[in-house]
Amino acid sequence: MDEDIEMIGGGGNDERMLEWENGLPNESELTPLSQILVPPELTLAFSITPEPCRSMGDVIRASERTILRLCGRQDPFPCSSSNLELFPSRLPLVYGEEDVQEHELTPRTPAMDDTESRKIQKNDYNEDVEVDSSLRMLNSSNADNQSAGTSKRPRLVWTPPLHKRFVEVVTHLGVKNAVPKTIMQLMNVEGLTRENVASHLQKYRLYLKRNQGEGPSTSDNSLFSPSILKSTGSGRMPPSTTQAPAPAPPAQLEQPPTPPLPQMSYGGVPLLPISALGMGLGQNDQVGVKAGNSAGVGYPGYKFHHYNISKDQQRDRPGITFDSMLHPHVSNTDR
DNA sequence: CGGAGAATAT
DNA sequence: TATATTCTCC
Numbered sequence: 001m002d003e004d005i006e007m008i009g010g011g012g013n014d015e016r017m018l019e020w021e022n023g024l025p026n027e028s029e030l031t032p033l034s035q036i037l038v039p040p041e042l043t044l045a046f047s048i049t050p051e052p053c054r055s056m057g058d059v060i061r062a063s064e065r066t067i068l069r070l071c072g073r074q075d076p077f078p079c080s081s082s083n084l085e086l087f088p089s090r091l092p093l094v095y096g097e098e099d100v101q102e103h104e105l106t107p108r109t110p111a112m113d114d115t116e117s118r119k120i121q122k123n124d125y126n127e128d129v130e131v132d133s134s135l136r137m138l139n140s141s142n143a144d145n146q147s148a149g150t151s152k153r154p155r156l157v158w159t160p161p162l163h164k165r166f167v168e169v170v171t172h173l174g175v176k177n178a179v180p181k182t183i184m185q186l187m188n189v190e191g192l193t194r195e196n197v198a199s200h201l202q203k204y205r206l207y208l209k210r211n212q213g214e215g216p217s218t219s220d221n222s223l224f225s226p227s228i229l230k231s232t233g234s235g236r237m238p239p240s241t242t243q244a245p246a247p248a249p250p251a252q253l254e255q256p257p258t259p260p261l262p263q264m265s266y267g268g269v270p271l272l273p274i275s276a277l278g279m280g281l282g283q284n285d286q287v288g289v290k291a292g293n294s295a296g297v298g299y300p301g302y303k304f305h306h307y308n309i310s311k312d313q314q315r316d317r318p319g320i321t322f323d324s325m326l327h328p329h330v331s332n333t334d335r
Numbered sequence: 336c337g338g339a340g341a342a343t344a345t
Numbered sequence: 346t347a348t349a350t351t352c353t354c355c
Contacts, residue, residue: 155345155348156347156349157347157348158347158348179339179340180338180340181337181338194338194339195348195349195350196349198339198340199348199349199350200347200348201339202341202342203348205340
């Protein structure tokens, strides 16, 4: 969005601004910032941190901040100054059992670069802050082990947002053409390695195989459940490569006594399909975590945000392409 | 020789 | 179980 703003107001000055302001919804047409987006019942039911109550003062400060930013000046009201965190940047991350709960606010991860850089992937903007930051954490945190190049990156946790991205990419590529390297590249997630993807892909395929033919099982709340792909704040899935995970190649002969559907646990916490929040998700993998903007769903050390994999690609684009993902802002020469 | 995918390890 | 690592084969 910043981009949009800059594009519009960028080359302009005050006059221009007045100009483009014409046509914009007026006050009465806009949803008041003070309006609660997530009903109390839901925040309670899903342990969501309720949105802070915004006062008029908050709104005004936010406006001023925005204006000043557009004018290229300093932000007189650092976000933290008020409870108005429009863009909570980072959130706690949790790695497997150790729950490293750090609030990384710095964009970069200076720490391990050298030794780990090999695997560092592209980074760049991406409002996919969540996915991004969580992985970034994977690289940085553990200040202890990166000392002598013997660092081991913490095991990756496939959080729903991350998995979602994964599935979107796989889906777009077509399950048959989706291979680790390509997936990794298209996902464009910093720190994600081919190995990470390969491993997950193996599991994903297993999942698809097991569910061949069968429609979404109502009891399938696993991370792999299609429900997790449904409406997620950021947008909908392009109809393109279809969202149905498996075109199911040759119907496997085997389909014995219907083995139990693969269920994944999520830190032992049976996550509910938070469809109401546009977060289909069930129990699933372990925690990992991430944080992003907007309301976060609270799971054990877990936060969700808007996951705009592609505000450009996804959205009403027929043949969605992952162009932008293919052109990471950061050179993608690594690996 | 890199990489995909399966097998195995943790 | 979920993810990582190793092993095979292409």
